[in-house]
Amino acid sequence: MTRRLITHLRHVDLAVPDLRTQQDFFTTTWGLTVEHSDSGLTFLAAEGSPEQYVVRLRESADKRIDLISFGAKDRADVDTLAGDLARDGVQLVHEPTDLQTPGGGYGFRFFDNEGRTIEVSSDVAVRQHRAIEAGESIPVRLSHVVVNSADPEGTVAFYDKHLSFALSDTLVHPRMGSMMWFLRTNAWHHSMAIARGPHASLHHASFELRGIDEYMRGTGRLLRQGVEKIWGPGRHLAGNNTFSYFLDPHGNTVEYTTELETVDEDTWHPHLYDFSNPEVSDQWGTANAMNEFVARKSFNDPDKGLFVAPPV
Structure with a gap:
């Protein structure tokens, strides 16, 4: 490697x-x-x-x-x-x-x-942090970031060639071809993923919770507060992690997740998962169907910051 x-x-x-x-x-x-x-x-x-x-x-x-x-x-x-x-x-x-x-x-x-x-x-200083307690439905860490790309094959190749990101799995569709590539920087199944989209934008940012109970409590808390849910709750096949996707006030998708898979990098072989199989998107069968509404929300607005560095 x-x-x-x-x-x-x-x-x-x-x-x-x-x-x-x-x-x-x-x-x-x-x-x-x-x-x-x-x-x-x-x-x-x-x-x-x-x-x-x-x-x-x-x-x-x-x-x-x-x-x-x-x-x-x-x-x-x-x-x-x-x-x-x-x-x-x-x-x-x-x-x-x-x-x-x-x-x-x-x-x-x-x-x-x-x-x-x-x-x-x-060499960034370590922040004083703590163990999240049982039943505490707040994020433990930032799990992964997924971006939309109008040139996903080129983007995956960039992160492979220049940053040595490794491919964990790929979602494919019988009509649309390859749809999402899961990339890892360590043993976590993915720290980043590239999704095929109409333009470059944020697909979603995902936050790890302590466990299944905390994940479900967090999902329920957001539902009770009237936050718009896009997709979930369910469990993906690629990465084996749970998912509940919500919209923030500016239309960005943010996810609660837990139990993201860790892989043996010496023996792992990437899978091609057929996204038209409902069990690939949701092993549990509890989430609302992946449809055009969910996809459109995940496309987000075109990113206005391309090749323009932020001022700070």
């Missing part, structure tokens, strides 16, 4: 027109904690995660993904990866430098093949 310099997913940063409403949703409703704040910026932590924050919100006229952040082992690996990308012609947003975001650290940013801003960092 090619030496992988990316260790894990750190955070996803979103720009939204109404910062106060979005922050209220992610804290009061979703269960994250405001760990740091600045003018027009909010950094939200998951109580069970050592990451300084798992979501950053920035107030902006344009709704967009500001960036997706991944971790590296140390400064040497950050420098190596930045040098490799530059030599391969990947456009860097900035060279490796000391970071000014909460927890500090050392990192750089670059544009992927479709123009998303990606950050890689090391």
Whole structure:
């Protein structure tokens, strides 16, 4: 296996027109904690995660993904990866430098093949965190991020070639061909997935809960509060994780999940799963059917931040 310099997913940063409403949703409703704040910026932590924050919100006229952040082992690996990308012609947003975001650290940013801003960092201070208690229906950590791509084959190839992401499984459809690719950066089945869509955008951000009971309690709590549910509750076949998808106030899909599969990377062989088989999307058969409504909501609005780095 090619030496992988990316260790894990750190955070996803979103720009939204109404910062106060979005922050209220992610804290009061979703269960994250405001760990740091600045003018027009909010950094939200998951109580069970050592990451300084798992979501950053920035107030902006344009709704967009500001960036997706991944971790590296140390400064040497950050420098190596930045040098490799530059030599391969990947456009860097900035060279490796000391970071000014909460927890500090050392990192750089670059544009992927479709123009998303990606950050890689090391030496970020560990946040004081705690074990989530039984029955506590708040996120433990950021599980994975899924993006829509108008060129999914090219995007999968980019993350394979330049970041050594490994393919875990692929969803295929008899009429539409390959639909979603699950990519891993460690033993978790996926930290990122690429979905075929009409444009580049956020498909969903997923948050791990403590267990099945906490996941169901969280799903029920959001339903009682009137948050719009898109799909679920159910259990996927690829990754074997549970799913409940909801819409945040700006139309981004966010997911509660638990029990994401870990794989033996030395022996794992990717599967091709036929998405037209209902048990592939939902082993339990408890979720509403995957249909055009669910798909349209997951397409989201076209990302307005492609090849435009966020100001902070």
